[in-house]
Amino acid sequence: MEHERAEPANGYPQHWEADVLLRDGGTARIRPITADDADRLVEFYEQVSDRSKYFRFFAPYPHLSDKDVRRFTRHDYVNRVGLALVVRDRFIATVRYDRTDKDGMPSTTGTDAEVAFLVQDAHQGRGIASALLEHIAAVAQERGIRRFTAEVLPENRTMVKVFTDAGYTQRRSFADGVVHLEFDLEPTAASLAVMRAREHRAEARSVQRLLTPRSIAVIGVSRNPQSVGRALLRDVRSGFDGPVYAVNRGAAPGTDLEGLPAHRSVLDVPGPVDLAVIAVPEPSVPGAVAECGAHGVQGLVVVSAGYAETGPDGRDRQRALVRQARAAGMRVIGPNAFGLLNTDPGHRLNASLAPALPDRGPFGVFCQSGAIGVALLEAAHRRGTGLSSFASVGNRADVSGNDLLQYWEEDDATEVVLLYLESFGNPRKFTRIARRLAAAKPVVVLKGARHTGSLPPGHAVQPAATRLRDATVDALFQQAGVIRVDTITELFDTGELLAGQPLPQGGRVAVVGNSDSLGLLTYDTCLSAGLRPRTPVDLTTGASGENFRIALDTALADPHTDAVIAVAIPPIGVQGAGAAAELVEDDPEIAQALLDAADRGRELGKPLLLAHLALPALVARLRAGGVPAYPAPERAVHALADAVRYAKWRRRNAEAEQTARVPELDGVDENAARALVAHALTSREAVAARLQAGGARVTLPDAEAAELLGHYGIPVSPALPAPDEASAVRAAAALGYPVALKATAEHLRHRPDLGSVRLDLTGEAGLRRAHRELDALLGGAAQAELVVQRLAPRGVDTVIGAAVDPAVGTILSFGLSGAPAELLGDVAHRLVPATDRDVAELIREVRAAPLLFGWRGAEAVDTDALEEVLLRVSRLVDDLPEVAAVDLEPVVVAPHGLAVLGARVRIAPLPVRTDLGPRAMSTL
Numbered sequence: 001m002e003h004e005r006a007e008p009a010n011g012y013p014q015h016w017e018a019d020v021l022l023r024d025g026g027t028a029r030i031r032p033i034t035a036d037d038a039d040r041l042v043e044f045y046e047q048v049s050d051r052s053k054y055f056r057f058f059a060p061y062p063h064l065s066d067k068d069v070r071r072f073t074r075h076d077y078v079n080r081v082g083l084a085l086v087v088r089d090r091f092i093a094t095v096r097y098d099r100t101d102k103d104g105m106p107s108t109t110g111t112d113a114e115v116a117f118l119v120q121d122a123h124q125g126r127g128i129a130s131a132l133l134e135h136i137a138a139v140a141q142e143r144g145i146r147r148f149t150a151e152v153l154p155e156n157r158t159m160v161k162v163f164t165d166a167g168y169t170q171r172r173s174f175a176d177g178v179v180h181l182e183f184d185l186e187p188t189a190a191s192l193a194v195m196r197a198r199e200h201r202a203e204a205r206s207v208q209r210l211l212t213p214r215s216i217a218v219i220g221v222s223r224n225p226q227s228v229g230r231a232l233l234r235d236v237r238s239g240f241d242g243p244v245y246a247v248n249r250g251a252a253p254g255t256d257l258e259g260l261p262a263h264r265s266v267l268d269v270p271g272p273v274d275l276a277v278i279a280v281p282e283p284s285v286p287g288a289v290a291e292c293g294a295h296g297v298q299g300l301v302v303v304s305a306g307y308a309e310t311g312p313d314g315r316d317r318q319r320a321l322v323r324q325a326r327a328a329g330m331r332v333i334g335p336n337a338f339g340l341l342n343t344d345p346g347h348r349l350n351a352s353l354a355p356a357l358p359d360r361g362p363f364g365v366f367c368q369s370g371a372i373g374v375a376l377l378e379a380a381h382r383r384g385t386g387l388s389s390f391a392s393v394g395n396r397a398d399v400s401g402n403d404l405l406q407y408w409e410e411d412d413a414t415e416v417v418l419l420y421l422e423s424f425g426n427p428r429k430f431t432r433i434a435r436r437l438a439a440a441k442p443v444v445v446l447k448g449a450r451h452t453g454s455l456p457p458g459h460a461v462q463p464a465a466t467r468l469r470d471a472t473v474d475a476l477f478q479q480a481g482v483i484r485v486d487t488i489t490e491l492f493d494t495g496e497l498l499a500g501q502p503l504p505q506g507g508r509v510a511v512v513g514n515s516d517s518l519g520l521l522t523y524d525t526c527l528s529a530g531l532r533p534r535t536p537v538d539l540t541t542g543a544s545g546e547n548f549r550i551a552l553d554t555a556l557a558d559p560h561t562d563a564v565i566a567v568a569i570p571p572i573g574v575q576g577a578g579a580a581a582e583l584v585e586d587d588p589e590i591a592q593a594l595l596d597a598a599d600r601g602r603e604l605g606k607p608l609l610l611a612h613l614a615l616p617a618l619v620a621r622l623r624a625g626g627v628p629a630y631p632a633p634e635r636a637v638h639a640l641a642d643a644v645r646y647a648k649w650r651r652r653n654a655e656a657e658q659t660a661r662v663p664e665l666d667g668v669d670e671n672a673a674r675a676l677v678a679h680a681l682t683s684r685e686a687v688a689a690r691l692q693a694g695g696a697r698v699t700l701p702d703a704e705a706a707e708l709l710g711h712y713g714i715p716v717s718p719a720l721p722a723p724d725e726a727s728a729v730r731a732a733a734a735l736g737y738p739v740a741l742k743a744t745a746e747h748l749r750h751r752p753d754l755g756s757v758r759l760d761l762t763g764e765a766g767l768r769r770a771h772r773e774l775d776a777l778l779g780g781a782a783q784a785e786l787v788v789q790r791l792a793p794r795g796v797d798t799v800i801g802a803a804v805d806p807a808v809g810t811i812l813s814f815g816l817s818g819a820p821a822e823l824l825g826d827v828a829h830r831l832v833p834a835t836d837r838d839v840a841e842l843i844r845e846v847r848a849a850p851l852l853f854g855w856r857g858a859e860a861v862d863t864d865a866l867e868e869v870l871l872r873v874s875r876l877v878d879d880l881p882e883v884a885a886v887d888l889e890p891v892v893v894a895p896h897g898l899a900v901l902g903a904r905v906r907i908a909p910l911p912v913r914t915d916l917g918p919r920a921m922s923t924l
Contacts, residue, residue: 013077016139018920019326020085023127023198025206026298027326027921030135033082033094038069040084044091049121055156056118058178072096078143079108083136085128087329088293093119095132097140097148104149111146117159129162130198134918137168137185150181167191196432199919200406206331207399207407210299210340211389212347213274217245217266217297219288220279220304221257228303229279231353232339233258236277239348239357245269249284266291274298277339277351282306282317285335286324293328300325301351302334308395309336322397326921333399338370338392344413352392361386362415362499364408366401368393372420372448372488379488384623385496388413398921400425402433409437416499417441418491422448425922427808431480431831438481439653442498442646445482446491447473472805475829479838481649483642493630493639500626501598501607503647506562509640510555511536513567514543515613522567522611522633529641534561541571545589552597556606563644564601565636566594568612591621598627607643611636652837662833665872667713670879676708677882677907697884697908702744705905712876714869714888716903719744719787725771729764731788738762738791741770743778759791792901795894796851796861800870802832802877803885804908810877812839814870816848817890834874839867852893861893869898884908 017031053061082096101110167190170183220229251262276292307318339352343360350357367373373392408414519536526533601608610629619629630636706716720731732739743756758770797817815827828845830838854860885906
C-alpha cells in the first residue's frame with residue numbers, strides 16, 4: 001500500500017504494517033496512520049457511538065475538529081504514533097501513544113507514553129483492542145518507551161479488561177473518578193501466554209469458518225462439462241445443504257450451469273456468500289478476489305495455478321493475492337490448491353477436486369501436494385477409513401498446517417492428526433503448537449523432500465527454513481511428540497492403531513495366533529523394533545474361535561503384557577467327504593473372539609492388533625470394530641512401536657509439566673558475559689575479522705572463549721603455547737605434570753588419528769622428545785600452533801555443542817567424540833532452553849550411551865557432572881542470543897568430574913526473534 005506523506009521526518013515505518021487475525025477468524029491490516037488518512041479518520045469517527053466517544057474523551061465529543069484531524073493524522077513516528085486497523089480500506093479501530101515524562105507531561109526523551117484506543121461499536125468484541133495493544137507496545141519498545149499509562153473511566157469495563165488481561169506487569173490506582181493504569185512493556189511469560197492463547201483461538205476460528213460455510217459460490221464455472229470449474233461445482237453441490245451459486249463472467253442472461261442460474265459476478269449473487277471457490281485463469285483472479293471482498297465473502301479456496309510454482313514473478317503475484325484477500329477480511333486456501341473437505345453431517349463440504357466426500361471418521365488430514373492429497377484420499381477409501389476433515393493447500397500462501405493444527409486441537413471429531421509436509425512455513429511455531437496438541441491427540445507426520453537441498457516449487461517459507469537439516473527436523477519432531485513415518489502406508493497404519501486402541505503402557509508384547517511361522521516372524525520383528533515380545537503362543541491352524549478367545553483372554557490378563565498382537569492365517573475347511581480342502585476367508589467365531597478381546601483390552605488399557613495373511617473378510621469385520629489389521633507382521637509391529645514411543649513421550653511430557661525445570665545454576669555472571677560479547681562484537685578487531693570472513697559471525701580467540709564459558713561456570717583446561725621446546729618445558733612446569741602436547745591447527749583439531757597429540761608426558765625429557773617428533777611430523781610451520789595442556793583424568797571423550805538454526809532457534813547437541821558422532825551420526829539434539837529432564841534424556845539417547853554407564857564392566861562416569869555442563873551451555877546460549885555456536889570437544893567425563901579440553905565459540909550480531917513480537921500473519 002503506497003502513501004504520499006508530507007510530514008514524516010523519520011520516514012514511514014513500513015515494517016510496522018501487519019496482517020492480523022481477529023478473535024472471530026476474520027482478518028484485518030494494522031498500519032501507521034498518515035496525513036492522507038484524514039477522510040478515513042473522519043468517516044470512522046462518525047460511525048462510533050456517542051457512548052464510545054465519551055469513554056475515549058471523558059466528555060461529549062460528537063465531531064472531530066480540523067485541528068483534531070490534523071493532530072490525529074500527523075505523527076513523527078517516534079514521540080507520537082497512531083496505528084489504524086483497516087478492513088476494505090476503511091478504519092474500524094485506532095490506537096495512539098504520546099511520549100511523556102514520569103509526571104505525564106509531553107516529552108521527547110521520556111520512557112513513558114500515554115496510550116488510548118477507539119473501536120467502532122459494530123466491531124467491538126472481536127479482540128481488536130488486544131491486537132492493537134500488542135502492536136503499539138512493540139512499536140513503543142522499538143522507540144525506547146518502556147512503560148504505558150492509560151486513563152480509563154470505571155464504567156468502561158471492556159477497556160479496563162483489555163489492559164488487565166494483557167499479562168504485562170501493571171499497577172492500578174483510582175483518583176478523581178478515573179482508573180489510572182501503568183504497565184511495563186517488557187514481555188513476560190504471562191503476556192506471551194496470553195498472546196499465544198489469543199492466536200490459538202483466532203486461528204482455530206478462522207479455519208472453522210472455512211470448513212462450515214452457510215453458502216458457497218464457485219467462480220469460473222465454464223460451459224464445458226469437462227472443465228475444472230464445472231467439476232468443482234458438481235463436487236460442492238454433492239451433500240452441501242446451503243445455497244450454491246455458479247459464477248461465469250461470460251454467461252448470457254438466463255444461462256443454467258448444472259441446473260443453477262449463472263451469475264456474471266459474485267456481486268450479482270442475491271444472498272450472502274461465506275466461501276468462494278475460485279477456478280478462473282490467474283490473470284482474472286485479482287478481479288474475482290476484489291468482487292468477493294466487496295460482497296463480504298469470508299474465505300477463498302483458490303484452485304487457480306500460475307503463482308509461486310512458476311518462479312519469482314509468480315511469487316510476487318501470490319503475495320499480492322494474499323495481501324488483497326486479507327485486506328478485505330478473507331483467508332485463502334491456496335493458490336494452486338486441491339481444496340477442503342468436511343464430513344460433519346451438519347456441515348458437509350466438498351470444496352475440492354475430489355469426486356466424492358469420504359466417510360465420517362476420526363482423522364484430520366493436511367497435505368501440501370495435490371497429488372499426495374489424491375493418494376491420501378485413495379488410501380483412506382481403500383482401507384474404509386473415514387476422515388473428519390481434509391485440507392490440501394497447494395502453495396500454502398496463507399492458511400497453513402499450523403492453522404489446521406490449531407483447529408484440530410479444538411475439534412472433538414478429530415482424534416488423530418495426519419500430516420504430509422514438504423516444508424515448514426514457521427518451524428518454531430509448528431513445534432510449539434504440535435507439542436501442545438500431541439499432549440492430547442497423536443500427530444503423525446510423513447515428511448517429504450527430506451534429502452533434497454531445495455523445496456518443491458511454490459512453497460512459501462521463511463528464508464532460514466529452506467536450510468532446515470533433516471537431523472533438526474528429527475529433533476523438532478521428537479521434542480514435540482510428533483510421530484514420524486516414512487510412507488503413506490505407515491501414516492495410516494499408525495493412525496488406525498492410535499485411533500482405535502488405547503495407548504500401550506510399555507513395550508511388552510504377547511503374540512498369539514494360529515500360525516507358528518507368522519508368530520515367529522512377528523516375534524523377530526518386535527525385537528528389531530525395540531519391543532519386548534514374549535515367546536509366541538501357537539494355537540495351530542485348526543484353532544477355533546474359542547481357542548482364540550481363551551488365549552487372548554490369558555494374554556490380556558497377564559500383568560507382564562502391555563499389548564497383544566494376534567496372528568492369523570486362513571484355516572482350512574472341508575465341505576464334505578471326499579471334497580477338496582479349501583481356505584476359509586472368514587470365521588465369524590474367530591472374528592467375534594478378536595472383537596471381544598479388543599473390548600477387554602480397551603478396559604485394561606492394552607491395545608490389540610492383528611497381523612494376518614489373506615483374510616479380507618475378517619479384516620473388514622475387525623476394522624468396523626476399531627481393531628487395526630495388517631497384511632504383514634512388520635506393518636503391525638512398526639505401528640505398535642510408534643504407539644509405544646508416543647505413549648512414553650506423552651507420559652514423560654505430562655510428568656515434565658509437573659517436575660521438569662530449567663534449574664538455577666550457581667557461578668553464573670550474566671552481566672560480565674554480556675559485556676564480553678558486546679565488546680567482542682564492536683571491537684575494531686572483531687569488525688575487521690567479520691569483514692575479512694565475508695560474514696556476520698566471528699570466532700572468539702581461545703582465551704576469550706574460555707573466559708566467556710568461565711562466566712557460566714564451565715572451566716576450560718588452560719592450554720599454553722609451545723612454539724619451541726623451551727616454551728613447552730616452561731608451560732609444563734606452570735601447569736604441572738603429567739601433560740599433553742597437541743597441535744591446534746584447524747585441520748588437526750581433535751584428530752589424534754593423525755598423530756597430532758602426545759599424551760602421558762610425565763617429565764621434561766619426554767616432553768622435549770615429543771616436541772621434536774611433532775615438529776618433524778608436522779613440519780616447522782606447525783610449531784607456532786603447538787600447545788601444552790594438563791593431562792585430564794581417564795574417562796570417556798564426549799562432544800557438546802549448541803548452534804543457532806535460524807528456522808527453529810538454538811539446538812543443543814551431544815555425542816561421543818570420534819567415530820560414533822562423526823562417522824555414524826550418533827548425535828542427539830534438543831531445543832533450547834533445555835530442562836533437567838531434557839539433558840538426562842539427551843545423554844541416554846545416543847546409541848553409544850552404554851559407554852557412559854559402565855559397559856562391559858568398565859567404571860561408570862560422572863553423568864551428573866555431564867548433565868550440569870549441558871544445562872550451563874543451554875543457559876549460556878539462551879541468555880546470550882548473540883552466541884551463534886558453542887563447540888566443546890573433547891569433554892572428558894571421568895568417574896568423578898570432567899574436563900573440557902577444547903572450546904570454540906562463534907558470535908554474531910543479535911538476531912531478530914519474530915516469535916516474541918506481536919501476533920501477525922506471515923507474509924512469505
